[in-house]
Amino acid sequence: MSEIQTLPTDLLNAQIKESIAASGEELIRLRRHLHSQPELSWEEINTTAFVCSYLDELGIRYRKTIPTGVIADIQGGKPGKTVALRADMDALSVEQIDKHLPYASQEEGKMHACGHDAHTSMLLVAARALNEVREELPGTVRLIFQPAEEVAQGAREMVRQGAVEGVDNVFGIHIWSQMPTHTVACSPGPSFASADLFTVTFQGRGGHGAMPQDCIDTAIVASSFVMNVQSIVSRTVAPRQPAVVTVGKMTVGTRFNIIAEHAVIEGTVRCFDPATRDHIEQQLRHYADQIAALYGATAKLEYVRGTQAVINEETSAYLVQQVAAAAFGEQVLYEEEPTMGGEDFSFYLDEVPGSFALVGSGNADKDTQWAHHHGKFNIDEDALATGAELYAQYAWAYLNR
Structure with missing residues (x-):
């Protein structure tokens, strides 16, 4: 001290x-x-x-x-x-x-x-x-x-x-x-950091697993989101500002041979700086919308602010x-x-x-x-x-x- x-x-x-x-x-x-x-x-x-x-x-x-x-x-x-x-x-x-x-x-x-x-x-x-x-x-x-x-x-x-x-x-x-x-x-x-919760719901078009050309597979959409969303912190947040984006839960699909029509992702955001907090929320919305559009799906993001930073x-x-x-x-x-x-x-x-x-x-x-x-x-x-x-x-x- x-x-x-x-x-x-x-x-x-x-x-x-x-x-x-x-x-x-x-x-x-x-x-x-x-x-x-x-x-x-x-x-x-x-x-x-x-x-x-x-x-x-x-x-x-x-x-x-x-x-x-x-x-x-x-x-x-x-x-x-x-x-x-x-x-x-x-x-x-x-x-x-x-x-x-x-x-x-x-x-x-x-x-x-x-x-x-x-x-x-x-x-x-x-x-x-x-x-x-x-x-x-x-x-x-x-x-x-x-x-x-x-x-x-x-x-x-x-x-x-x-x-x-x-x-x-x-x-x-x-x-x-x-x-x-x-x-x-x-x-x-x-x-202690601020602690927020986000939920992303992707909507695609389901169908038979043997006919992917007729479907919009939200398993792929959701997977792409999970893989790309980490670049929010690594490439859009200043290294001097600690921040964490964690995806903790993914719910997608109902059966091995059915292409998933819906996918729901839940995660948390942690940081200390209010401006960084606002930025990450905006970027999450941007990533969800753009990744969904890339595959022809739609996205809805719910962002709930939990605790403030201590x-x-x-x-x-x-x-x-x-x-x-x-x-x-x-x-x-x-x-x-x-x-x-x-x-x-x-x-x-x-x-x-x-x-x-x-x-x-x-x-x-x-x-x-x-x-x-x-x-x-x-x-x-x-x-x-x-x-x-x-x-x-x-x-x-x-x-x-």
Whole structure:
């Protein structure tokens, strides 16, 4: 990390550190419970109830959002600004491979394969630590327990339901298996890419496989599109602008001896620059139309914009670095390249300044180095305390700046 200025350790709260240090077993208990009971996007009914029950025990006031999710406030004893802390709660349609684990998913075909169970657990324990020092807090800490991140809809809906009203700064964390445990990464600028979905439908003319001269074969049209579309990035986007166009699904044909009349292609576009995003969408339409015309077919492209790019605000990102260095030592600071993955945390940053940090959880000795969204994904639970303290100490430092 560059340009980091040492944060005076007296701006950290010793009681918060002690509280979270004593919460190791609690963090693991919470995370394992949530891991065993995964719920998909917009179905997080039991998870919402679990969060509410925990907040009830702490005496923290909250309101449920519709249909799932929770927004809570820890009102400090002194006037000041408001900082929001966000954790997502939803799981994925992934079958857990390691069924022998005592906390393995009990829901067939569903799994916390991205670490949202860890995020929710860390924020709950951070909330408890902050609540213990609330009389000393100069301002308010808002807690956002968000549904439906995996479908890139939850953050936008939470914003619509008032999650960032009156908020001056927002901070989020993602467990990251590609980084070693006890590391923290948060650099100013791009962190996660925008993530869009496109669908191309080609219409040709079907017929008997033995009479191709009477047909327009959309299997050939679609194949030509897949082979040529990569030149959008390689030949029309400046090399200095990272971008990805991926075709992930092709549906074409019904039988071995019938020439396909329809073909449907689905893919995704990832980049950081808004102008590049617009350009790629335009080029996809151009390629689809021109390739279809070449074979006498027609094309229809649907382009759906998903998440925005996550762009960390400079002051907030440096504060994360300063807090992490003061809390854990400068050796925890890690340089992680921006990822082409998507994150709907971007919708909060569209409204207020803030930053999004990665907390390392990869440990080959514990078999937690697997990629996110994989059926063997797991986390090194030693990372939970790092994330929980980072949540709490960031809020404390921000409000006490």
